Amino acid sequence: ETGVTQTPRHLVMGMTNKKSLKCEQHLGHNAMYWYKQSAKKPLELMFVYSLEERVENNSVPSRFSPECPNSSHLFLHLHTLQPEDSALYLCASSHLQGNTEAFFGQGTRLTVV
Amino acid sequence: DAKTTQPNSMESNEEEPVHLPCNHSTISGTDYIHWYRQLPSQGPEYVIHGLTSNVNNRMASLAIAEDRKSSTLILHRATLRDAAVYYCIVRNSGGGADGLTFGKGTHLIIQP
Numbered sequence: 001e002t003g004v005t006q007t008p009r010h011l012v013m014g015m016t017n018k019k020s021l022k023c024e025q026h027l028g029h030n031a032m033y034w035y036k037q038s039a040k041k042p043l044e045l046m047f048v049y050s051l052e053e054r055v056e057n058n059s060v061p062s063r064f065s066p067e068c069p070n071s072s073h074l075f076l077h078l079h080t081l082q083p084e085d086s087a088l089y090l091c092a093s094s095h096l097q098g099n100t101e102a103f104f105g106q107g108t109r110l111t112v113v
Numbered sequence: 114d115a116k117t118t119q120p121n122s123m124e125s126n127e128e129e130p131v132h133l134p135c136n137h138s139t140i141s142g143t144d145y146i147h148w149y150r151q152l153p154s155q156g157p158e159y160v161i162h163g164l165t166s167n168v169n170n171r172m173a174s175l176a177i178a179e180d181r182k183s184s185t186l187i188l189h190r191a192t193l194r195d196a197a198v199y200y201c202i203v204r205n206s207g208g209g210a211d212g213l214t215f216g217k218g219t220h221l222i223i224q225p
Contacts, residue, residue, distance in 0.1 A: 002156070033212045043157070043215040050210040090156045092213075099145045099164070099206050102213055104156030 003027045006091050006105035014113055015081060021108045023074040023091030032074040033102070034066060035090040043090065049074060050096060081112045117201045122220040131188040133219055135201030138182045143206045146177060147213070148186045150197040157200065157215075160186065196223045 004025045013019050023032065034046040048056040049068040063085075065077040074091055088109055094102035118136040125131045137146065147162040161168055161175045163184075168175040174187040188195055200218040205211070 002158070004156075031210060031212075035212075035215075042217050045212045045214065048210060048212045055210045056212065092156070096210060097206065099162065099204075101147070101159035101162065102149075102157075104158070107156050 002103045002105065004091060004093055004103045004105040006089075006108050008108060009106060010109045010111075012111045012113060013078070013081065015083070017081075018077070018079040020078065021076040021089055021091075021110075023076075023093075023105055024072060025093040025103070026072055027093060027103060029093035029095055029103075030071055031094050031096050032068060032071075033092040033094075034074065034076050035092065037088040037090060037107070039087075047076075078110075081110075083112050086111045117203055117216055119199075119201055119216065119219045121217065122222065124222040124224060125191050126224050127193060128190055131191045131195070131221065133186040133188075133199050133201075133221065134183065135185070136183045137201070137203045140181050140203050141205070144203045145206060146175065146181075146184050147202045147204055148173070148175065149200045149202065149213070149215075150195075151200070151218070152194075152197045160199070191221075191223050193223050193225060196221060 007022045030051050032049045035043045037043045046060045047066040052068050063080050067075040088107045090107045091105045092102045148160040149157040151157045161173050163175045176185045198218040198220050200215050202213050
């Protein structure tokens with residue numbers, strides 16, 4: 001148990017569906033992150049929220065839409081995804097200083113059919 | 114973040130020490146060296162981090178070269194549960210808003 005909780009753990013969705021991934025932390029962290037991990041590829045940073053403001057969007061397609069309503073919660077809204085978007089989606093949180101560790105959730109295994 | 118270079122895979126025997134190397138020749142003076150590991154079907158897990166001096170914690174030791182261009186993660190007595198992908202990441206001291214940049218890491222295989 002890392003203190004970062006992701007739900008659901010597994011999700012199967014059709015290409016026309018809309019779904020949301022949820023991430024929650026009560027560690028007092030002020031930065032939260034979404035990562036994507038495709039099979040046999042390194043983790044890719046998708047979005048960064050610092051003090052509830054989005055500070056980075058690494059050219060992620062608009063079918064992925066993040067939301068950070070407060071410092072403890074982070075969402076990733078999904079719509080009209082493609083089969084190649086099937087991956088493990090990981091949430092992490094940390095303090096803003098670079099000399100502190102990040103804590104990761106267990107991830108959501110997403111399959112797009 | 115500075116680029117890091119790690120071997121793709123390493124193999125070791127159970128109950129033996131393991132030394133995982135990492136090169137980070139473009140590291141700057143304010144960059145920290147972080148290590149994470151990812152067990153199968155789990156999210157990455159923090160292992161250790163340091164700036165200049167060697168560091169020890171309950172999981173591992175981190176040996177940092179004097180010129181800081183390389184470092185070594187040391188698992189003193191590997192167990193089967195240490196089989197994972199180990200990532201070496203260099204992160205600026207003010208870099209929390211940048212996230213962590215992961216490479217391919219080293220896949221550590223532990224033989225019983």
